[in-house]
Every structure is written in structure tokens, then in C-alpha cells.
Amino acid sequence: MAAILMIDDERAILELVKNGLQKDGHFVTAYTSAAQVPLDKLNRYDLIILDIMMPDIDGFSYCDKIRSLVDCPILFLTAKTMEHDITFGLGLGADDYLTKPFRIAELRARVNAHLRREHRERHTALTFDRIKIDLSAKELRVDNTPVALTKSEYLICEYLARNKGQVFSKEQIYEAVFSLEGDSDNSTISTHIKNIRAKLNKLDIQPIATVWGIGYKWE
Structure with a gap:
């Protein structure tokens, strides 16, 4: 409840x-x-x-x-x-x-x-060159500086980073992050990723790649 x-x-x-x-x-x-x-x-x-x-x-x-x-x-x-x-x-x-x-x-x-x-539990950290994702603090850092991501933005990054190199469709990302099938919610994921990229572009780093016609992956 x-x-x-x-x-x-x-x-x-x-x-x-x-x-x-x-x-x-x-x-x-x-x-x-x-x-x-x-x-x-x-x-x-x-x-x-x-x-x-x-x-x-x-x-x-x-x-x-x-x-x-x-x-x-x-x-x-x-x-x-x-x-x-x-x-x-x-x-x-x-x-x-x-x-x-x-x-x-x-x-x-x-x-x-x-x-x-x-209520999901998180622990340890993921490190990729300049990026560190603290799974306990739910925080993404670039060059040890926290990036002001919303909760959903952070969880999208965490999900893609945990599965580095694997390509996911918008529907798969939505279902994984929100635990709900997302056939009609492509715009939610697209918008979140657009916002993530805008924030990371300011730091001259872009780990999320678009695989045209399929989805996104963490490089």
C-alpha cells in the first residue's frame, strides 16, 4: 500500500x-x-x-x-x-x-x-572511462562530478550501462525500467534519452548510441 x-x-x-x-x-x-x-x-x-x-x-x-x-x-x-x-x-x-x-x-x-x-535494491558501481555509475547512491558521475539526472533518466542509463553493447528497443527499455509493457510509450523513452544526451553533451561525452531502426545501446 x-x-x-x-x-x-x-x-x-x-x-x-x-x-x-x-x-x-x-x-x-x-x-x-x-x-x-x-x-x-x-x-x-x-x-x-x-x-x-x-x-x-x-x-x-x-x-x-x-x-x-x-x-x-x-x-x-x-x-x-x-x-x-x-x-x-x-x-x-x-x-x-x-x-x-x-x-x-x-x-x-x-x-x-x-x-x-x-523498492529495487542497488549496490556496487559501474565504471566506463570518464563515467562512473554509483548503483547505491543512484548517481551518474562524469570526471567525478555528479550529473543532474532525473530518476527515470538515471535508471535508463543504469539499464543500458548494465548491458553495455547490447541493443534495446524503446519498448524493451520502457518495460525494463518501469516494469510495464510499453507498446504505446515510445515517446517517453525517446524524450528521456534526448534529455540525457543534452546533459551529457555539455560534458563532451555521449555513451548512448542510436542503432537506427532498432533502438539504443550503451557504447
Whole structure:
């Protein structure tokens, strides 16, 4: 059972999601406005679900505001499908997103997959020339300097690095990282990898190669 925070200005969606997640034994606290949520209570939640289009403070702004305060997964609910919006949102530290309208069964599966991911144990480290991945601290360093990756970005790097040289499709990466089949979620992995590359390019290093028509690999 997990404590989940959900913020959406549509009461019907709040009730739908709350009822669905409670069937999995989760305790859901729902708000119609981000401004109503006490910031000093955020660390009690195991996962946060945010609508993007809200009247007082949008989901992007709220994610940016709280990301340094919480370490739990953040999922966006969005009616937007433009790549720029998805890239921007995941770059703020969100882990995943669902496009409205969505099936409650899919949301339940995503939530449970992210919660399972949080309980995975990691140990030791992986070293590749200038890159060191601390599996215990969940941290990627270049020349001993930490790179500010989101949780999902880090886990994608860890998965590819653990299987250096092996090529994985976007669907395989999504399933491995989130423990969920990802036939319709190619854009999530593509966007995360785009963000990873942008951060590593600034350090003049690029370990993730694209194998055209197949997927990605860690070189």
C-alpha cells in the first residue's frame, strides 16, 4: 500500500482515479488545486499524479516547485501531445506521463510499476572511462562530478550501462525500467534519452548510441 497525492481540477477524474487506485490498496489524497496542498506534508507521499492544465498553478510549474522537496515518482496527466511539452515536463523531473483520455487500468499499472521500481535494491558501481555509475547512491558521475539526472533518466542509463553493447528497443527499455509493457510509450523513452544526451553533451561525452531502426545501446 502506498500514499498517493493526486491534483486535478476535474473532480470526475479525481474520483475515477481515487476509486481505481484504492482497489490496489493505495491511500489517495486528492486536491482540485495545487495551492491547497501543504508543502510541509509532501514528503509523506510515495507517488504524485499531476494534471498539467490547472487554473491556479499549472502542473509544470508545480513540478518544478516541488521536485527538490520530494524524491518520489511524479506522473503527469496531460491533454497535450506535442513533443516539446513532453520534453519540457520530463525535463523538470517528472518520471512519466499519460495522455487524456486514459484507461484507469493503464494508470493503475503505471502507478504500481513506478512503486515497484522504487523498492529495487542497488549496490556496487559501474565504471566506463570518464563515467562512473554509483548503483547505491543512484548517481551518474562524469570526471567525478555528479550529473543532474532525473530518476527515470538515471535508471535508463543504469539499464543500458548494465548491458553495455547490447541493443534495446524503446519498448524493451520502457518495460525494463518501469516494469510495464510499453507498446504505446515510445515517446517517453525517446524524450528521456534526448534529455540525457543534452546533459551529457555539455560534458563532451555521449555513451548512448542510436542503432537506427532498432533502438539504443550503451557504447
